[in-house]
Amino acid sequence: MPARTTHGRPANPAPVSTPTKAATINDIARLAGVSKKTVSRIINRSPLVRQDTREKVEALMREVGYVPDPMARALAFRRSLLIGMVYDNPTAQYIVNLQYGALDAIRDSGLELVVHPCDSRSPGYIDGVRRFVQQQKLHGVMLIPRVSEDQALVDMLTEIGCRYSRIASVALDDASHMVVTHDREGAAEAADYLLSLGHHDIALVTGPSSYRSTHERTSGFVDALAKGGVTLPQARIVEAGYTFESGVAAAENLLAGNRRPTAIFCGNDEMAAGVYKVALRAGIAIPQQLSVIGFDDSPLASRLWPALSSVRLPIRDMGRIAASMLLQPDAASASALAANSVHPHLVIRDSCHPPQQ
Amino acid sequence: MPARTTHGRPANPAPVSTPTKAATINDIARLAGVSKKTVSRIINRSPLVRQDTREKVEALMREVGYVPDPMARALAFRRSLLIGMVYDNPTAQYIVNLQYGALDAIRDSGLELVVHPCDSRSPGYIDGVRRFVQQQKLHGVMLIPRVSEDQALVDMLTEIGCRYSRIASVALDDASHMVVTHDREGAAEAADYLLSLGHHDIALVTGPSSYRSTHERTSGFVDALAKGGVTLPQARIVEAGYTFESGVAAAENLLAGNRRPTAIFCGNDEMAAGVYKVALRAGIAIPQQLSVIGFDDSPLASRLWPALSSVRLPIRDMGRIAASMLLQPDAASASALAANSVHPHLVIRDSCHPPQQ
DNA sequence: CTGAAAGCGCTTACAG
DNA sequence: CTGAAAGCGCTTACAG
Numbered sequence A, B: 001m002p003a004r005t006t007h008g009r010p011a012n013p014a015p016v017s018t019p020t021k022a023a024t025i026n027d028i029a030r031l032a033g034v035s036k037k038t039v040s041r042i043i044n045r046s047p048l049v050r051q052d053t054r055e056k057v058e059a060l061m062r063e064v065g066y067v068p069d070p071m072a073r074a075l076a077f078r079r080s081l082l083i084g085m086v087y088d089n090p091t092a093q094y095i096v097n098l099q100y101g102a103l104d105a106i107r108d109s110g111l112e113l114v115v116h117p118c119d120s121r122s123p124g125y126i127d128g129v130r131r132f133v134q135q136q137k138l139h140g141v142m143l144i145p146r147v148s149e150d151q152a153l154v155d156m157l158t159e160i161g162c163r164y165s166r167i168a169s170v171a172l173d174d175a176s177h178m179v180v181t182h183d184r185e186g187a188a189e190a191a192d193y194l195l196s197l198g199h200h201d202i203a204l205v206t207g208p209s210s211y212r213s214t215h216e217r218t219s220g221f222v223d224a225l226a227k228g229g230v231t232l233p234q235a236r237i238v239e240a241g242y243t244f245e246s247g248v249a250a251a252e253n254l255l256a257g258n259r260r261p262t263a264i265f266c267g268n269d270e271m272a273a274g275v276y277k278v279a280l281r282a283g284i285a286i287p288q289q290l291s292v293i294g295f296d297d298s299p300l301a302s303r304l305w306p307a308l309s310s311v312r313l314p315i316r317d318m319g320r321i322a323a324s325m326l327l328q329p330d331a332a333s334a335s336a337l338a339a340n341s342v343h344p345h346l347v348i349r350d351s352c353h354p355p356q357q
Numbered sequence C, D: 001c002t003g004a005a006a007g008c009g010c011t012t013a014c015a016g
Helices: A002-007 A027-032 A036-043 A050-062 A070-077 A092-106 A125-134 A152-158 A183-197 A214-229 A243-255 A269-281 A301-305 A315-327 B002-007 B025-032 B034-041 B053-064 B071-078 B092-106 B125-136 B152-157 B181-198 B212-227 B244-255 B269-281 B297-302 B314-329
Strands: A082-087 A111-118 A140-143 A164-168 A176-180 A202-206 A238-241 A263-266 A291-296 A310-314 A345-347 B082-087 B112-117 B140-143 B164-168 B178-180 B201-207 B237-239 B264-268 B289-297 B309-312 B346-347
Touching: A002 A238, A027 A036, A027 A050, A036 A050, A070 B071, A082 A125, A082 B125, A092 A315, A111 B092, A140 A152, A140 A315, A140 B244, A152 A164, A152 B309, A164 A315, A164 B269, A176 A315, A176 B178, A183 A214, A183 A263, A183 A310, A183 A345, A202 A214, A202 A243, A202 A269, A202 A301, A214 A238, A238 A243, A243 A269, A243 A301, A263 A269, A269 A301, A269 B125, A269 B140, A291 A345, A291 B309, A301 B244, A301 B269, A301 B297, A315 B181, B002 B237, B025 B034, B025 B053, B034 B053, B092 B112, B092 B314, B112 B125, B125 B152, B140 B152, B140 B314, B152 B164, B164 B289, B164 B314, B178 B314, B181 B212, B181 B264, B181 B289, B181 B309, B181 B346, B201 B212, B201 B244, B212 B237, B237 B244, B244 B264, B244 B269, B264 B269, B269 B289
Parallel strands: A082 A111, A082 A140, A140 A164, A164 A176, A202 A238, A202 A263, A263 A291, A291 A310, B082 B112, B082 B140, B140 B164, B164 B178, B201 B237, B201 B264, B264 B289, B289 B309
Antiparallel strands: A111 B112, A310 A345, B309 B346
């Protein structure tokens, strides 16, 4: 009970959580009868400590409730114990789930998560990230689509020696930096499902062509359809912006004429909600007269009526993996490619039906 | 150009962003010909510096691109430059908007935002927050509903001397700690709107009674209705859980019998989406046969069809204010009550109609 | 396997 | 208004 002795407090029994000054590495070293360097070695899990010394000191640290000061460590390490999450404005649920996943990974590691949203269309955004990383001397950064697809950003991080992990629909980098989500597999599954229901006249509402995920989802869908013997004409592919409003516009286009498709696959759920709006407003029954599939399996999907079938990505897992790659300096090498892959799958609800005869 | 001289680099012109070692307070002091304490005073905006000294040093800092090291400051201050956001799992959009607001407030302040979701139902959660605050020596914490309503949590923070700000529907604390959202005003506005459309047989789906916001929204609605001459019978008030599923259950209850209400006000949009599902499934037309109003004005509101009228809270502003209260040590006192208030308002869309004759 | 010295880049008393 | 000394709580070389 060093803290109490220090304070010279009398018999008066201390409450459980005395707001007494926290123990330092010096207290532990003195009490354990070792040098502070030895304590430091134990904190940092160095193998160069005798087993019994280690156990004795660890027991003491537990007893005293000692936790090393992150600021002091950061100053001495010349690097903070902070992980940055850098992202450009995808949907809220996506961001929050990634945050949960990242926190799963760093729990009890002594690291904390600092959020850094940014606007990748603004000219100074890469400099903004650079300042963030350098001033905070970040331990590492997680890059979320779409910034994860920006090679200029990654080049900057490499130049300043900042470790990073990237979440993207396809491998853009060394396996040691990537969490690959294989979006094309999910899109293919959606295509196969529509084919199995008997659809032939199918349409596709894509995200913006500047997103890598758009390309993956589109080609995954088109290729799977082709394999099933259905060719998608250009007029059935409409580029939109991953937003609700752009989904409305795309649907107005696709559902206007006499010969409308019997099924529409959308690059995300937001746009699918836009398709719902146009269809319901026009009195087109989902799923009887029109089948719809989304991508993301956001909360929105199950809240729409009828509930939207959608391709789900394990977002929290993606966040956990991306953060954990920043913890282990090198572990991510041999088995990396497999371990850092994640796979989408179609969640079937009530928005698809065989086409009417 | 001290960095270049230090490196003794020859004529070779340095690129704009030489990855040379960053300047320290010692470099600035030496180059400016003052003591490091004077530089420190300038960093910390002390008035005890002569104007011309200040200007000279500031110009130099700008020229060299000097930024004080947050870790070193934190260690010397015995307090980090981190603000924690503590919350218990409300909706993703709410969290993300609060994060944006908080970042608006701390931009260029040298502070960073660290997220800390927690589970207020788990027994050790207060200890978890305590460890987070103490280990990181946080500059302050923002408390979001529902944890902001937990007096035991606030007592712990007071005990360990951690500054905090609370976002809540009603003043639970000194004005210097509060961002008050006045939820009852928004609920009253919803009631007045329904009355103005001619509704008499109205129902209410509330959140869990353990939430303060539930009480505020409920009594705000009920009181405004009473003022308009409409008394809400107990059978027309159904307690649910702020979730989609609980909204479905509440709506099944309310819409089952012959004499169903002509309008339903829901404590949040999630539950309103549940009401939509039940009504649409049962062939009850919204808004012709049933008017619905939500609360939160989440993205979901405009994505439903017909678009849901909902009470909007300026969430990003709330985040900004809550964070800025942690910056100014004392400023929040006199004019505090007014400045730290925020007011909801009803966003009218397509989900309400006069009742059928 | 262990330790004494110096240092990370700031700020807090304490003097002037 | 300004400064020299000591210290925040750790880690990195460097020795043994």
